[in-house]
Amino acid sequence: MSVPALEVRDLSFEYPDGTPVLRSVDFHVHPGERVALLGPNGAGKTTLVLHLNAILQPGEGSVTVAGLPATDDNTHEIRRRTGLVFQDPDDQLFMPTVRQDVAFGPANFGVEGPELEHRVMDALEAVGMMEVADRPPHHLSLGQRRRVAVATVLAMRPEILVLDEPSSNLDPASRHELAHILQSLDITMFMVTHDLPYALELCERSLVMDEGRLVADGPTAEILGDRELMRAHRLELPYGFDPSLVQPH
Amino acid sequence: MKTAHVHALYVHGKSPVHDLEAHVKVAAMLLFVFAVVATPREAFWAFAVDAVLLAGAVRAARIPVRFLFGRLLVLIPFVLFAFLLPFLGGGARTEVLGLSLSIEGLWGAWTILAKATLGVTASIVMAATTEVPDILLGLDRLRVPRLITAIAGFMIRYLDVVLGEMHRMRVAMLSRGYDPRWIWQGRALATSAGSLFIRSYERGERVHQAMVARGYQGHMPVFNSGSAPVGSWARAMTVPSVAWVVTIVSLLT
Structure with a gap:
């Protein structure tokens, strides 16, 4: 068995006032897998994501990325290994130009000169955004900004790409373009989403989280087809959508 | 908008x-x-x-x-x-x-x-x-302290975003029939300014998280053109x- 790209063991976390957010969360993701994390608002999904990047430290339990435990000593390297794409591209893209924004991550890890330029162009090419390299991020459409946000972490050559609500607020065409790009990437992926058809389209496996606990883990089509499970955890398929009728990729 | x-x-x-x-x-x-x-x-x-x-x-x-x-x-x-x-x-x-x-x-x-x-x-x-x-x-090339150019960069980057939020708050107020423009309506204006400040502050925290997530350790990288x-x-x-x-x-x- 290969070393898991991501291993979360018995992870618990509570707010300073004692409210538990994560309760003994336990799962792993193998290299090359694409996993969706589903669950209602307030389930603890974003809190879990912030642990994967060592922005939050576990109260109990552990997070390991490609064999490296997320301890204080390893924080910097963990952040390179886990490429985290935030929900709002206006939070993610803060530099004056797209080129500088994509270069920000690798530059923080000591990449410079021609290698840095090469990484930036590679990442922008992967998301089809080469032509906007010298434009300020706030002049791009939301769909373009989201794609550039993905490029900003691809440039760090992470072990795992973690996306928080990648399809939120996108128009159908941009949503489709982003799905196409994500499918074309040869990388392990962990995606938090409320967009259940998107999970089915992009991820062969899904986890369901509710009230800080993992309550289901299995093939996406089976989870979305389990009406009782879906109803119990406030997951709702779009009107008329039947996962059993969708052809697998 | x-x-x-x-x-x-x-x-x-x-x-x-x-x-x-x-x-x-x-x-x-x-x-x-x-x-x-x-x-x-x-x-x-x-x-x-x-x-x-x-x-x-x-x-x-x-x-x-x-x-x-x-x-x-x-x-x-x-x-x-x-x-x-x-x-x-x-x-x-x-x-x-x-x-x-x-x-x-x-x-x-x-x-x-x-x-x-x-x-x-x-x-x-x-x-x-x-x-x-x-x-x-x-x-940057003229050796102006990186902190100053970074602050100027953030200000320029987020000016449109903050103006956009201000515009949306004003539209929300107008759409509910309130159009404060006189001095005695200052309370409403002050409340909007306050919530705009809090929203911007929260955005600042999220931007900082996004920076830390990409390996920021307190020093902005310098990208010098030739x-x-x-x-x-x-x-x-x-x-x-x-x-x-x-x-x-x-x-x-």
Whole structure:
């Protein structure tokens, strides 16, 4: 068995006032897998994501990325290994130009000169955004900004790409373009989403989280087809959508 | 949604001035402004030469005159202040068209008008031919502390975002039939300003998280464009060099 790209063991976390957010969360993701994390608002999904990047430290339990435990000593390297794409591209893209924004991550890890330029162009090419390299991020459409946000972490050559609500607020065409790009990437992926058809389209496996606990883990089509499970955890398929009728990729 | 863009100062186009490296233009502009400031107020001819030099730069940069005058409107408060000085100034007075004016005040008004107009025009030439991100990179190259250029960069990056939020809050208020615009409705305005501040503060926290997530450890990386060829420096420095020669001659005579 290969070393898991991501291993979360018995992870618990509570707010300073004692409210538990994560309760003994336990799962792993193998290299090359694409996993969706589903669950209602307030389930603890974003809190879990912030642990994967060592922005939050576990109260109990552990997070390991490609064999490296997320301890204080390893924080910097963990952040390179886990490429985290935030929900709002206006939070993610803060530099004056797209080129500088994509270069920000690798530059923080000591990449410079021609290698840095090469990484930036590679990442922008992967998301089809080469032509906007010298434009300020706030002049791009939301769909373009989201794609550039993905490029900003691809440039760090992470072990795992973690996306928080990648399809939120996108128009159908941009949503489709982003799905196409994500499918074309040869990388392990962990995606938090409320967009259940998107999970089915992009991820062969899904986890369901509710009230800080993992309550289901299995093939996406089976989870979305389990009406009782879906109803119990406030997951709702779009009107008329039947996962059993969708052809697998 | 319409909000003011901060690149409104830029004139899209191609010209020898547009082609110059940003840091060269910033340095040339600063040197020119210093030369103007150092010119003695009595040296009318020196200001005339500076004005001709600038007119040449405006022409070389292919900046439309209409655009230039539009941007110069920023001077209006200073002009108004300058017009008041001869009336309010003390000391010896003189008669002009039957009005009693302070001589010192007249000199003060002339100095403000001449120096501010020349200085602002020089900065308009620089800003009209250099995109904002390039100006920031140029300041980096000129060794301006990274913290200052980073703060300026964030301000420019998020100005549109914050203006957009302000616009949405105003629309939300209007759509519920409330249009505060008078002083006694200040409470509503203060509340909006407060919640705008909190939203911006929260965004700041999220941006910081996004920076930390990509390995930020308290130091912004520096992305220097290549150094400028000697030819660029030579071309850009023509205007400030002549201005300094004029200033020195005017100081000596």
